[in-house]
Amino acid sequence: xxxxxxxxxxxxxxxxxxxxxxxxxxxxxxxxxxxxxxxxxxxxxxxxxxxxxxxxxxxxxxxxxxxxxxxxxxxxxxxxxxxxxxxxxxxxxxxxxxxxxxxxxxxxxxxxxx
Amino acid sequence: xxxxxxxxxxxxxxxxxxxxxxxxxxxxxxxxxxxxxxxxxxxxxxxxxxxxxxxxxxxxxxxxxxxxxxxxxxxxxxxxxxxxxxxxxxxxxxxxxxxxxxxxxxxxxxxxx
Numbered sequence: 407x408x409x410x411x412x413x414x415x416x417x418x419x420x421x422x423x424x425x426x427x428x429x430x431x432x433x434x435x436x437x438x439x440x441x442x443x444x445x446x447x448x449x450x451x452x453x454x455x456x457x458x459x460x461x462x463x464x465x466x467x468x469x470x471x472x473x474x475x476x477x478x479x480x481x482x483x484x485x486x487x488x489x490x491x492x493x494x495x496x497x498x499x500x501x502x503x504x505x506x507x508x509x510x511x512x513x514x515x516x517x518x519x520x
Numbered sequence: 521x522x523x524x525x526x527x528x529x530x531x532x533x534x535x536x537x538x539x540x541x542x543x544x545x546x547x548x549x550x551x552x553x554x555x556x557x558x559x560x561x562x563x564x565x566x567x568x569x570x571x572x573x574x575x576x577x578x579x580x581x582x583x584x585x586x587x588x589x590x591x592x593x594x595x596x597x598x599x600x601x602x603x604x605x606x607x608x609x610x611x612x613x614x615x616x617x618x619x620x621x622x623x624x625x626x627x628x629x630x631x632x633x
Contacts, residue, residue, distance in 0.1 A: 412563075438619060449625040450564075450610070457619065465620070496563055505616045506552050506571050511563035 408433035412497050412512040419519055425470075425484040427515050429497030432478065437499040439480040440509060441472055444494040456480060457502070492519045522547040524613045526624035533601045533631055541596040541627045543585075543611030553594040554612040554621070555585055564610060570594060581605070601631045 409432045419425060431437055441453040452465045454472035462472050469488050473481045480497060495515045500507040523546045533539045545551055552571055556564040568579025575587040585596045594611060611624040 448608075450623040452620060455619050463619070498564075505614050505618050508554065508566050508569055509621060510566060511556075514561070514563045516561070 408499070408510065410497060410499055410510060410512040412495075412515050414515060415513065416516045417518070419487050419517065421489055421519055422486050425482070425487050425491070425517070427482040427495055427497075427517075429480040429482075429512055430478055431480075431499045434478070434499065434501065436477060436502070438502060438507070439474060440498040440500075441480065441482050442496040442498065444496060444514075450496065453482070487519045489519050492517055522551070522613050522615055522618070522620070522622050524611050524622050524624040526609075526611055526627045528627050529625075530628050530630070533629070535603050535631050535633050536600050539598050539601040539605070539629065539631070541609050541611075541629060543594045543596065543624060544592050545594060545611075545613045546592065547613055547615050549615045551594075552614045552616075553585075553587060554614075555579065555583070555594075555596050556610045556612065556623075557581075558608040558610065558626075560607075567596070567609075601629075603631050603633050605629060606631045 411430050439456045442450045444450050456462050456474045470484050497512040498509040500509045525544045554569045555567040558564045567583050568577050570577045570587045578584045583598050608626045608628050610626050612621050614621040
């Protein structure tokens with residue numbers, strides 16, 4: 407069966423510091439991978455998605471970047487965090503089914519920027 | 521472009537009563553519709569989806585949803601609510617060959633004993 411991992415679970419970082427959040431998927435090959443941000447326990451905002459290694463699409467301009475150095479690894483980064491980067495970050499994966507696929511979410515990382 | 525609306529921020533029901541969480545959508549083309557549930561400080565869990573076929577879709581934990589094309593709705597329902605159903609519920613929509621899944625703002629369901 408497939409599993410998705412995210413770490414760390416919680417992170418407190420000062421403004422201006424760098425960020426690296428990691429997401430890995432097990433039990434599947436060549437998945438689509440996604441990064442979302444959820445603010446204040448409400449709606450999800452799609453940040454990045456990836457259909458393959460080194461293939462990243464950005465949905466919104468922002469202070470963040472994403473990389474996919476391996477098939478089942480998706481990393482969310484920032485060189486300098488802003489206060490507004492605080493939130494709950496969710497990684498998700500799906501198989502490729504022309505839009506019909508279900509996305510499965512990781513447990514999330516709660517980021518607090520002070 | 522596709523979008524989803526969940527018109528209710530909060531839904532309160534008594535345990536044992538039926539529950540409905542509303543969702544309407546707007547897409548160009550045939551929609552793929554999803555419901556997810558989120559418990560506190562957790563990721564989203566998939567409940568059910570509509571792709572094609574029977575308009576009534578049955579999912580996890582006794583939930584079901586009805587696709588209504590004329591009303592562009594996909595309301596989530598359960599005949600008898602449990603206190604443990606209390607959570608945040610998200611509706612989402614996508615269209616063919618589109619990686620962009622749009623989520624609604626979420627509806628907080630509270631089931632009181």
